[in-house]
Amino acid sequence: MVRPISMPKLGQSEEVATIVRWLRKEGDVVAKGDILFEIETDKALLEVESFFEGTLLKIVAAEGQTVPVQSTVGYIGDPGEPIPETPAPPQPRVEVPRTSGEVRHATPSVPVAEVPKARGARAAMPAREIRPGGKPLPILVAEEPSRFFRISPRAAGLAREAVIDPSPIIGTGPSGRIVARDVKAYLAARGYGRLRITPTAKKLAARETLDILSLEGKGDSGRITVADVQRAIAERPKPMSRMRQVIAERLTQSFASTPHFFVTVSVDMTDLEVFRSELKAQGALYSITDFILKAVALALREFPTVNSTTDGKNIRWHSKVHLGMAVSLEQGLVVPVIRDADEMTLAEIHDCATELTAKARAGKLTPAEMTGSTFTVSNMGMLDVENFTAIINPGEGAILAVSSAQKQPVVREDRVTIRSVMKMTLSSDHRLIDGALAARFVNAIKSKLEEITLWKRLA
Amino acid sequence: METFGVVIIGAGPGGYPAAIRAAQLGATVAIVEKEELGGTCLNWGCIPTKTLIASSDLYARLKAGGEMGLQVDGAAFDYAAMTARKEQVVGVLRNGIKQLLKANGVKILKGTAAFQTRNRIAVHPQASSGDPGSASTVIGAEKTIIATGATSSMPGFLPRHKRVLESRSFLELRALPSSVLILGGGVVGCEFACLLAQLGVRVTVVELLEDILWSLDADVRREVRRHMEKALGIRILTGRALENISADEGSVRGTVGEEQVKADVLLAALGRKPVTEELKLENAGLATNPQGFIEVDEYGRTRVATIYAIGDVTGGPQLAHAATSQGLVAAENTCSRTLRKNEKYIPNCIFTSPEIGTVGLSEQEARAPGREIKAGKFMLGALGKALAMGGTMGFVKWVADAETDQLLGAQVVGPHATELIAEATTAIRAELTATELAHTVHAHPTLAEAWMESAHLLVGTPIHSLPRKKK
Numbered sequence: 049m050v051r052p053i054s055m056p057k058l059g060q061s062e063e064v065a066t067i068v069r070w071l072r073k074e075g076d077v078v079a080k081g082d083i084l085f086e087i088e089t090d091k092a093l094l095e096v097e098s099f100f101e102g103t104l105l106k107i108v109a110a111e112g113q114t115v116p117v118q119s120t121v122g123y124i125g126d127p128g129e130p131i132p133e134t135p136a137p138p139q140p141r142v143e144v145p146r147t148s149g150e151v152r153h154a155t156p157s158v159p160v161a162e163v164p165k166a167r168g169a170r171a172a173m174p175a176r177e178i179r180p181g182g183k184p185l186p187i188l189v190a191e192e193p194s195r196f197f198r199i200s201p202r203a204a205g206l207a208r209e210a211v212i213d214p215s216p217i218i219g220t221g222p223s224g225r226i227v228a229r230d231v232k233a234y235l236a237a238r239g240y241g242r243l244r245i246t247p248t249a250k251k252l253a254a255r256e257t258l259d260i261l262s263l264e265g266k267g268d269s270g271r272i273t274v275a276d277v278q279r280a281i282a283e284r285p286k287p288m289s290r291m292r293q294v295i296a297e298r299l300t301q302s303f304a305s306t307p308h309f310f311v312t313v314s315v316d317m318t319d320l321e322v323f324r325s326e327l328k329a330q331g332a333l334y335s336i337t338d339f340i341l342k343a344v345a346l347a348l349r350e351f352p353t354v355n356s357t358t359d360g361k362n363i364r365w366h367s368k369v370h371l372g373m374a375v376s377l378e379q380g381l382v383v384p385v386i387r388d389a390d391e392m393t394l395a396e397i398h399d400c401a402t403e404l405t406a407k408a409r410a411g412k413l414t415p416a417e418m419t420g421s422t423f424t425v426s427n428m429g430m431l432d433v434e435n436f437t438a439i440i441n442p443g444e445g446a447i448l449a450v451s452s453a454q455k456q457p458v459v460r461e462d463r464v465t466i467r468s469v470m471k472m473t474l475s476s477d478h479r480l481i482d483g484a485l486a487a488r489f490v491n492a493i494k495s496k497l498e499e500i501t502l503w504k505r506l507a
Numbered sequence: 508m509e510t511f512g513v514v515i516i517g518a519g520p521g522g523y524p525a526a527i528r529a530a531q532l533g534a535t536v537a538i539v540e541k542e543e544l545g546g547t548c549l550n551w552g553c554i555p556t557k558t559l560i561a562s563s564d565l566y567a568r569l570k571a572g573g574e575m576g577l578q579v580d581g582a583a584f585d586y587a588a589m590t591a592r593k594e595q596v597v598g599v600l601r602n603g604i605k606q607l608l609k610a611n612g613v614k615i616l617k618g619t620a621a622f623q624t625r626n627r628i629a630v631h632p633q634a635s636s637g638d639p640g641s642a643s644t645v646i647g648a649e650k651t652i653i654a655t656g657a658t659s660s661m662p663g664f665l666p667r668h669k670r671v672l673e674s675r676s677f678l679e680l681r682a683l684p685s686s687v688l689i690l691g692g693g694v695v696g697c698e699f700a701c702l703l704a705q706l707g708v709r710v711t712v713v714e715l716l717e718d719i720l721w722s723l724d725a726d727v728r729r730e731v732r733r734h735m736e737k738a739l740g741i742r743i744l745t746g747r748a749l750e751n752i753s754a755d756e757g758s759v760r761g762t763v764g765e766e767q768v769k770a771d772v773l774l775a776a777l778g779r780k781p782v783t784e785e786l787k788l789e790n791a792g793l794a795t796n797p798q799g800f801i802e803v804d805e806y807g808r809t810r811v812a813t814i815y816a817i818g819d820v821t822g823g824p825q826l827a828h829a830a831t832s833q834g835l836v837a838a839e840n841t842c843s844r845t846l847r848k849n850e851k852y853i854p855n856c857i858f859t860s861p862e863i864g865t866v867g868l869s870e871q872e873a874r875a876p877g878r879e880i881k882a883g884k885f886m887l888g889a890l891g892k893a894l895a896m897g898g899t900m901g902f903v904k905w906v907a908d909a910e911t912d913q914l915l916g917a918q919v920v921g922p923h924a925t926e927l928i929a930e931a932t933t934a935i936r937a938e939l940t941a942t943e944l945a946h947t948v949h950a951h952p953t954l955a956e957a958w959m960e961s962a963h964l965l966v967g968t969p970i971h972s973l974p975r976k977k978k
Contacts, residue, residue, distance in 0.1 A: 246938030248913035255911070274913065274938050 050125035050132065051100050053084065055109070057117040065089045066114040066290060067121065076104045078124065085121070088290060093411030100124045106131050114290070199226040206231040210240065211250055213259035245272035252277045258284075291380040302442045307478040310437050311486045315493075317453045318468045319500045327507060334507070337373070337427050338398040340450055342506065343496040344425055345369050345389040345397070351489045354446050355422050358480045372421030372441055373401060375408040382408045383441060385421040394506050425450065435471040446476040446486070448493070510647030511537045513841050514628055515654055516620040516786070519546020520553075521818035521830030522654035523604050528838035529652075530611040537646060538613055539620040539630050541785075544604045546656055547819075548827040550597060551675040556698060558593040559678075560858055563705040567860070575897055584706065586683045593678075616644065622791040625651075625811050650813050650841040653801060654834060655786065657779035657819035665690075668754035671773045674699065683708055684771035688759055690749050692719030694857050696776035697735070701860040704739035711742040711770065713749040713763055720857070723918070724869045726884070730901060730920045731859055739860065744768075781820045798822065805848045807837035815841060829853045854932045856925035861901050864928025867916030867935045870906050879909035883941070883964030885957050887921045889971050892952035898922040903957040905931075905941060907965050912940035914962075923954055930958055941965040 055065055068086040072078055083095045084104070102124040109121035123131050199207070199214055203226045207214035210231070217234045219226035235241070238261050245253075245260055249272050253260050256277070263280050265272035288296065320339060327334055348355040348369045356365045369390035372383040384404035389397060407413045426438045427450040438449040453470035460467075472493065476486045496502055512534035515522045523545070526538040543550045562584065572579040608615055618630040623645065631643040659673035672680075674695055687703055689696045692714030704710045712719065718728050719735075735741045744763045752761040752773065759773040781799045788794060788801070792811050796802050800822035807815045815837040818830030832850045840846050857863040873880045888899035901921020907914050917931030934944055945962035949955050963969045 247940050247943050248908075248911055248938040251913075251940060252911050274911075 050105065050123050050129050051102070052120040052132075053098070053122040053124060055087070055115050055117050055119055055121050056096060064114050064116050064290075067109050067111055068093060069111055070107060071095075072104050074104055074107055075127075078102065078104055088411075089415065094414065098124065103127045105129065198224060200228065202228045203231045208254070210235060211254045211258070211260045212240070213262070243272070244270065246274065249274050249277045253280075256281050256284075289379055291382075295380050298442050299439050303439050306440055308437075308440060308475050309478045309483070309486070310473050310475055311483070311490055312435060312471055312473040313490045313494050315470045315472060315497050316458065316467050317470045317497065320497055320503065321453065321468055323500055323503055323507075332395075332507065334394065334398055335401075336429060336453070337425075337450075338394060338401060339497060339503065340427065340448075340493075341371055341373065341386065341389060341397050341401060341425060342392075342394050343493045344423065344448060345371060345392070346496060347489060347492040348423055349390050350492060351485065353485060354476070354481060354489050356445050356480060357422075357443055358445070358477065360479060363480065366422040368422065370420050370422045372424035372444070373404070374424060374426040374438075375405055377409065377411075382413060382418060383421060383424055384408050384413055384417050385419065387420070394503075423447070429453065429470070435473060437473050438475050440475055440477060444477075445480045446474055446489075448490075449473045449475065508627070508645055508647050509537075510649065511535045511614070513537075513650045513652065513838065514539065514620075514646060514648035515652045516628070517546060517654035517656055517782075517818075517820075518544045518604070518608075518615070519654060519656050519818065519830065520548040520827035521656070521834040522546065522652070523608060523834075524831050525652050525654060525817065525834030525838040526613045527607060527611045528835050529842055530613050532839065532842035534650075534842050536611075536613045537616055537648075538608065539616045539618060539628070541617070541619045541633055543601060544608070544615070545597075545601050547658070547675075549600055549604070551678055553827055554597055554600060555593045555678050556674075556702065557858060558596045559589055560698070560702050562589045562592070563702050564860070567705040571897075586706070587681050590678075590681060616646070618643070619785045621785055621787040622793075623787075625791040625813060648813075651791075651815070652807075652834070652837050652841065653786065653809070653814065653816040653820055654818050654830065655782040655820045656830075657781050657825060659775070660777055660780040661775055662777060664752065665773070665775055666752060666754045668759075670754045670759045670771065671752075671775065673775050677772075677774050685709065686770040687711075688713065688749070688761065688768055688770035688773045689776055690773060691776035691778070692716070692721075692743065692745065693776060693778065694720065696774070697731070697859045698857065699774055699776065700741050701735060701739060701858075704735070704741050705860065709770070710739075711744065711768055713747065713761075713768070714743070714745045715748050717746050719743060719745060720859075720863070722869075723863065723865065724871055724904075726902075726904070727863060727865070727918050727920050731861060731863060734861055734900060735859070779819065779825055781822070783820060796822075806840050806846045807833055807849060808840070824853050824855065826853060826855065850936075852932055852936045854928045856928060858925060861898075861921050862924035864919045864924040864926075864931075865917065866928055866932045867914070868906055869916055869918065870904065873906045873915050880906055880915065881909045881941075881965050882906045883961045885961035885964060885969075885972065887954065887957055889960070890952070890954060890956055892954050892956070893922070895952065896922065896954075903927065903931075903961050905944070905958070905961045905965055907941045912942055912965075914939055914941055914944060917958075919957070921954070927954060927958070930955060934958075 065087045068088050070085045071083050078084065078098045078101060080098060080101045082098045084098050085096050087094050087096055103126060105123045105125050107122045109115045115121060198219060200221060204214065206228055214226055214231060217226050217230050220230055221227035240261065243260065244265065246267070250260065252274060253263065258277065258280055260272060263272050263276050265276055267273040324334055324336065352365055355369060356363055368388055371386045371389040373386065374381055374383050384407065386397060386400045386404065392400065404417065407417070421441060421444065423444055424441045424447045426447060428436060429450055429452045431452070433451045435451045436449050438447045440447045449472065451471045453468045455466055456469045457464045458467040458469065472490060474486050474490045513529040513536045515526045515536065515538045518538050518540035522538060526536050530536045548554065566582065566584050569579045569582045616630045618632045621629050621631065623629050626648055627645060628648050628651065629643045629645050659675060661673055665671050683706060686709040689700050689710060689712045692712050696712055697719055700710045700712050719732060720728050732743060736743055747763050749761045749763055752759070758769050758771060760767065760769045762768070783795050783799065783801065791814060793801065793809055793814065801809055801816040801820050803809055803816050803821050807817055809816050817833035817837050819825045823829065836847050836849050852866055854864060854866040870882045882904060884902050884904040887893040887901045887903070893899055898921065901924065903919040904917065905914055906916040914935050917928065917935065919927045941962045945959060945966050947959065949959040960969060960971055964972060
């Protein structure tokens with residue numbers, strides 16, 4: 049029997065996922081548990097196994113396609129079995145910001161056979177709402193540009209031939225429709241006749257649906273050359289990856305809705321660095337991050353308010369300490385979570401952090417490994433920074449930004465001496481955490497890191 | 508101390524146009540030349556060789572006159588008269604340059620230039636210039652353009668002997684040797700080989716690389732090599748070194764693999780090395796790169812803000828017209844606030860028999876990963892004009908981007924190839940597409956029609972080619 053393969057739902061927040069790669073092709077025989085395809089969600093790259101055995105009869109969602117979770121991406125069954133008629137999975141719309149440099153009326157790149165007949169398409173369009181005044185409401189063209197743009201076929205042909213974007217043209221035809229004379233007047237007004245462009249440049253611009261009026265020519269006497277068009281192509285806005293879009297959304301939400309405030313302390317890391325080298329000589333390879341994570345976990349137990357969240361009306365305490373650790377990847381940032389960090393030994397934290405980092409770099413973190421943190425540490429120590437502030441991870445009360453340890457002259461017992469100093473800045477949700485509390489909390493971490501007897505006991 | 512707005516070192520095909528352009532733009536200009544106005548190109552390169560080739564080519568055509576219905580008996584040549592004509596042509600052109608420089612108010616200083624500082628240049632008169640006693644002059648230079656060019660390299664393994672020559676000393680011969688061994692199958696070696704073979708000299712070319720004219724596409728090389736070997740009777744030994752070279756009163760000898768080779772003279776055509784030794788670049792804060800060239804950016808600027816360099820001394824294509832173009836760009840850039848870049852498309856003309864012209868990307872270069880290209884080759888033998896002229900060898904070839912249809916490169920081999928390449932250069936620089944070139948009307952009957960026909964091939968609609976067999 050034919051069974052649909054559906055896009056799995058992997059976490060609370062995922063609504064869509066992108067198929068990165070099919071590992072099996074149509075006609076392949078698959079066993080239960082075989083990996084069928086790889087997907088990219090907001091947070092990770094994952095492999096999806098087959099729940100059935102049989103022959104992969106059809107792939108519905110192609111590589112690179114983003115589809116809603118739980119929609120059908122393919123079918124498994126016995127060879128020759130009829131496949132149920134299904135519409136192609138709905139395409140989530142990728143909204144690209146418009147710029148004047150783009151021709152908006154371009155026909156969508158759908159195979160010709162699938163384009164509905166013009167009459168049908170018009171009938172399917174929502175009726176325009178009529179206001180009491182009788183004038184139609186302005187329509188937001190950004191959503192579905194090609195449908196509502198009113199231009200005569202001849203005018204559109206002229207614009208296409210001229211390789212320009214007709215959208216700024218004011219129509220003088222019936223109902224403000226752009227007609228041929230409008231395009232001609234527009235071209236004259238914009239000095240199109242004086243525009244100089246090489247034949248290849250024009251052809252390339254037409255293929256890439258650029259508006260040649262928006263191009264700057266750097267050739268002889270301002271002539272637009274292939275190099276100018278290629279520069280415009282490179283500068284054209286492209287949709288961000290799903291991961292970047294999620295990062296953008298979450299950071300904006302957090303920074304806009306949470307009153308952040310910042311407290312910085314300097315930590316003398318000299319003794320800890322010496323101790324770490326001693327451990328290393330003995331074969332115990334701890335990183336500075338391991339010590340910081342442990343110190344933070346200990347401090348959070350002493351200051352439960354920092355390990356809580358608020359929506360502005362209610363406060364929610366977390367009985368557990370789940371530490372998020374920011375890991376930067378080429379494509380963006382992920383925050384895997386060390387669960388129950390307060391109950392872990394230094395060695396356990398080290399092992400857990402190492403494993404999560406490796407998985408993050410390989411894009412193999414599961415959604416479960418990236419959710420539920422109660423506090424986050426962002427360490428840019430290896431990036432040679434003096435100090436920085438971090439934005440609170442949504443759903444948490446604070447975040448610690450750790451900078452590089454740098455050798456500095458320090459006054460000790462009225463003498464100047466050289467010490468290794470590391471700055472840490474705590475960003476707190478001020479609705480929850482007062483200045484004094486934040487100060488006591490960061491100083492608690494500081495004193496732990498500086499207290500070498502503690503580490504001798506813990507390591 | 509007299510100070511100039513622009514001082515140009517070297518009055519070759521790069522330097523003298525730069526001087527004139529700077530003067531046209533209102534600068535006070537001095538040009539320093541240690542030998543002759545016109546540089547290598549005019550005195551010991553392009554012009555003298557092309558003058559001789561004009562004679563040898565005509566002689567070869569006369570001898571083949573029977574095919575054209577001519578009866579030419581007893582055709583003979585006088586090499587001394589040919590060289591005298593060459594001297595006369597060079598003299599006329601040299602004088603022309605002098606007149607041009609003077610008319611534009613450029614001060615000509617005879618001698619060798621050496622930097623004292625980046626803005627001060629000493630000009631030492633040459634001992635050979637007739638006034639050995641005269642002291643050197645020091646001039647100030649707000650801007651300097653180095654255009655000292657290059658000279659034939661004579662590697663140490665070659666014996667120092669009057670039978671071992673390079674191109675310049677070869678041109679000074681007043682009588683032709685009866686046999687010549689040419690070491691190096693590059694442009695210079697092949698041009699001399701064809702010139703000499705047309706005059707009946709027995710020529711052997713030895714090239715270490717796999718083939719002669721190695722930088723060209725294989726089909727172009729094949730066409731030229733076939734003619735050189737079959738029609739001109741030149742022996743071409745490739746992929747092997749010339750070893751055990753010795754010269755005595757009677758001949759020059761060497762071995763190529765197992766084989767003994769012997770000739771009256773050996774012509775070394777082993778490339779050229781930049782001339783920088785006497786410039787004392789270090790006084791100006793400049794140095795050459797490991798290959799000996801003065802490095803410049805795309806605007807012709809060296810590392811020192813006031814000093815530009817152009818032509819052979821900067822590396823790049825060793826071509827007179829490249830130097831001229833760079834000279835004009837550098838001169839404009841010294842005198843203007845808006846900078847112009849050096850031109851990208853430099854045609855390359857090789858005066859072998861048959862001639863070769865190339866510009867832009869070769870088919871080989873254009874087939875870079877990630878680029879779809881198309882190439883269209885049209886045999887000249889299919890043209891009425893070529894048949895009428897009695898020259899049926901050779902072809903033209905366009906290379907275009909398969910996606911945008913942009914013409915990326917062109918090669919032509921055959922009669923008048925060096926003239927034909929001009930159209931392709933214009934088309935490529937103007938970023939024309941193959942379609943437009945194909946639609947451009949070309950006069951009939953001409954050889955230039957081949958460009959149109961070849962472009963038609965790219966667009967897929969040839970008239971004068973047999974349709975491709977359907978697969």
